[in-house]
Amino acid sequence: MTTSPSIGQEFYKVRDAWAVADADKHWKLAIWLVQYADVDIIDKFLETERTAIGVFKEIFFRFDTPYQDDHEAWEKALWEEYISWFEPVSNSDYDIYGALKKDRLLKEDYQPDLRLKPCVQSIWKELLRFKSLIAGLEDIGCCIYFPPLRPDCPDAGDWYADVLKKGLPDGIRLVTIDIVTNPRITLSKKILTEQVTLLQPPLEMVEAVKNDMDKGGGNSDSVSIDARFRKQIRKVMDCTTQQDAGVLGNEVALLLSLCKKMGGAAYQVSGQMIAAQAYFMIRETDKSAGYADKAIAQSRQLMNANDPAGYPTWKSCVMIKAAILVGKKKRKQAIALYEELAHEAANKADAFMILEGYRLCGHLYYELGQLNIAFENLLLALTGGSYLELEVRRQSTFLHAAAMAVHLCEKARGPEDLKILQERLQEQLGNDWATLLQSEGMDKATVRRKSNLFEFN
Structure with a gap:
């Protein structure tokens, strides 16, 4: 009898796959080679292992x-991140180093050796030194997790190859996630x-998520209407892969009835x-x-009534309507x-929505040939985006606006204006702002749409 997969079952598949790898002491780098849909469950597993309830x-x-792509600059940034782990924090709940001291688990005080070269080899050395000072962990190894790269990131294979060539000390191993359909390593x-x-476990996360959404979502009127509503949403979105307006119309009618x-x-x-x-x-x-x-x-009526459900729906639908207008070349509307x-x-x-x-607006004014007003709108976008966290700015459409x-x-x-703008971008993005704006995909930010693009048939 076949059992429908659940999220819990998929988690244990991930854990079992790691148990097999963990027993093999020869490797230095473990790569989860999976589909996009599987990334989150693996990330959650690795995050669990960072906590006290981890089993390995x-x-x-x-x-x-x-x-x-600048490996020296990246390793310097990694070194700075490592140093930041030991800086004082305002909330004691997040002060791991302080907790170790409070519980008397540290044999002696520890601070990173700032005289070392800012590179990953220094991180390995310092991690092992730090671990040796924690009572009971002297003979236990470290596994360092680097999250998966974004699809637009350059290939990191050369960096991993160089790290492996230079050698990892005993007690240090690396793990990361790569996408089988768009590998970045x-x-x-x-x-x-x-x-x-x-590591390529046979995961079924898409089906597992669907099954979890369907729980309690039968056809009987005695079953929760809320569960049926959530199930119907999935049915509607599943129809979008069929490109069949008739089938979609039936499912939409059922959704609106619910x-x-x-x-x-x-x-x-x-x-x-x-x-x-x-x-x-x-x-x-x-x-x-x-x-x-x-x-x-x-949704505007809900907003006027101060209903918190109003604004999220309103902004989503405004984006849809505006995209349709753009597709029909109704730029001013x-x-x-x-x-x-x-x-x-x-x-x-x-x-984020101020930025967007x-x-x-700036891009559409650019397409209309109104360069000055386009520039002014982009300055407003950068001003709005400046309230985002630095790492969000460095990985979002803020770069396109810049x-x-x-x-x-x-x-x-x-x-003179260009110099002021460049100084501003250095403050908002960091000293490597110019490199960020030359990264893969940024050249498309300034491309005008051709007459036959973004037209709907």
Whole structure:
């Protein structure tokens, strides 16, 4: 009898796969080679192993500094992240070093040796020294987790190969995650054979998530309407892969019927928003726009009533409607919507949507040939985005806004304005801002759409 997979079962598959790898003491780098849908469960497993409830003996550490193609600069940033672990923190709940001292688990005080070269070899050395000072952990190894690279990141295979070539000391092993359909870690067969273990458990996370969503979602009226609602959402979104407007129409009608049964304006608005998204995904733009208009109007009423469900739905539907207008080359109407989005986001202190609203306005003004007003909108986008955390700015569409702003400043403004902008970007992104803006994919930020692109058939 076949058992439908659950999230819990998939977690234990991951744990069992690691148990097999853990028993093999020859490898120095473990790579989980999986699908996108499987990344989260593996990340959760590795995060669990960093806590007291982890079941494996190795001590797990994690580095979050984003990968850079400049290996020397990246290793310096990793060293700085390591040093930051031992700096005082305001909340004692997050002070691991302080907790070790309080519990008298440290044999003596520890601070990183700042005289060492800022590179990963220094991190290995210091980690082992730190571990040797913790009572009871002297003979236990360290496993260092580097999260998966973003799809637009350069290939990190050369860095991993160099690290393995230089050698990892006993007691230090590395683990990371790579995507089988878009690998970001390319290694030679020799390295893979001698020092790397690949973990490819047969996971079924998509089915597991669907099964968990379906729990309690039968057809009987006695079953929770809320569960049926969640199940129906999945059915609607599943229809978008079939590109069949007729099938989608039936499922949308069932969804909206359930929304009425659940009562409350928030559910009805959610149903309209999901319908708008689904029709947008199968390029039925007129139907999508119709549902989006209804959801925008209804969610605006919720916002006026200070209902917290109003704004998230409103901004999602505004983005859908504006994208449809852009696709139909109705740029001025789209600009008006994006401006309204940015203004409302400012009222809600939503820094990311301030960034997006003004960034998209800037790009559309650029397409219209109005370079000065485009530049002004991009400056507003950068101002809104400056309220995001540094690492978010360095990994988000903030970079696209910055690249476009530099491009327009060079075209429409003088060298003094460009110098001011560059100084501002250094403050907002760091000393390597220029390198970030030259990374893979940034060249597309300043490309005007051709007449035959983003048109709907």
